[in-house]
Amino acid sequence: MTDAPTPLLKRLKINTVAAPDIGLIESWYTEWLEYSVCERGSISADLAASWGAPAMADRPYILMQPKSGDDAYLRAVEIDAVPGYKPMNTLGWNAFEIIVDDVYAVNDRLVKSPFKIIGEPSGLGGDLDFIHAMQVEGPAGDVLYLTCDTVRAADTLLPPSGAFIGRPFIVILAGNGVMDTQRYYSETFAMKREDDMQTAIGVVADAQGLPKDHVFDMGFMGLADTGNFIEYDGYADSYGARPQTEGQLSPGCSTVSITVSSLDGLDLDFVGDAVTDPSLAYGGGRTRTARGPAGELIELIEES
Numbered sequence: 001m002t003d004a005p006t007p008l009l010k011r012l013k014i015n016t017v018a019a020p021d022i023g024l025i026e027s028w029y030t031e032w033l034e035y036s037v038c039e040r041g042s043i044s045a046d047l048a049a050s051w052g053a054p055a056m057a058d059r060p061y062i063l064m065q066p067k068s069g070d071d072a073y074l075r076a077v078e079i080d081a082v083p084g085y086k087p088m089n090t091l092g093w094n095a096f097e098i099i100v101d102d103v104y105a106v107n108d109r110l111v112k113s114p115f116k117i118i119g120e121p122s123g124l125g126g127d128l129d130f131i132h133a134m135q136v137e138g139p140a141g142d143v144l145y146l147t148c149d150t151v152r153a154a155d156t157l158l159p160p161s162g163a164f165i166g167r168p169f170i171v172i173l174a175g176n177g178v179m180d181t182q183r184y185y186s187e188t189f190a191m192k193r194e195d196d197m198q199t200a201i202g203v204v205a206d207a208q209g210l211p212k213d214h215v216f217d218m219g220f221m222g223l224a225d226t227g228n229f230i231e232y233d234g235y236a237d238s239y240g241a242r243p244q245t246e247g248q249l250s251p252g253c254s255t256v257s258i259t260v261s262s263l264d265g266l267d268l269d270f271v272g273d274a275v276t277d278p279s280l281a282y283g284g285g286r287t288r289t290a291r292g293p294a295g296e297l298i299e300l301i302e303e304s
Helices: 022-032 045-050 103-110 179-189 202-207
Strands: 012-019 036-042 060-065 073-078 092-100 116-123 131-137 143-149 165-176 197-200 215-222 229-235 252-260 286-291 297-302
Touching: 012 022, 012 165, 012 297, 022 036, 022 060, 022 073, 045 286, 092 252, 103 116, 103 131, 103 143, 116 202, 143 165, 165 179, 165 252, 179 215, 179 229
Parallel strands: 012 073, 092 143, 165 229, 252 297
Antiparallel strands: 012 252, 036 060, 060 073, 092 165, 116 131, 131 143, 197 215, 215 229, 286 297
């Protein structure tokens, strides 16, 4: 029996929220999620061009780190407001999932916060009932899943939180159905094909005006490093691209940056050239951005 190949995507490094007011992102995330700002700056013209978003040049950003000290970051970048944007009603990256120590304690904190709770804590049910999660919406239509393992078994799929609120460990991607997404990531990045599931996703159903028990196709794929995943949700064919200002990043949960061993030899739909950016998050490695099957931007960062 041949061992499965190691996925080319290693780990989640930066989850980027694009927001009209990054001051609000900073205020909410630092006060209520215990993240701290570890870097401030402006997006360089070269980095903006590498995203295929030249109008992002000179836009301010902040880089935030969880209290655990993990070098997996949340980045907020400034964009113009996009009228009509509604979270979880378009294709692409729709939510970021963060590991927490105790989701019920997190809920007790966040009910007093400006975050909008769009899904109260509950178990996932079935074989995954040891996983409990809640969902919130931030000031830019940024959706966060906050998740914990209530059993903490030695063989758990979830990473340790390392803090009351830890690092992002899953990114949620919406496509028209799931087949194109699964095919792309398995064939392009050697990610293991898993059996897809049919399940209710109440927070998405609510956002789309569907019955709470509406069933979606969805699935997971693991990155090379333990405790890093892509969840892919299947939306109806009537859902399309996210509205955005020309030349800027899309609003809300905008881009995902994932490490790779090397950019060389990757045959992808790159939107710009490779660049080396001095930001702390890149660690001196080259970075280049590709566009995936649902229009999502995948920023790849070389990491030795």
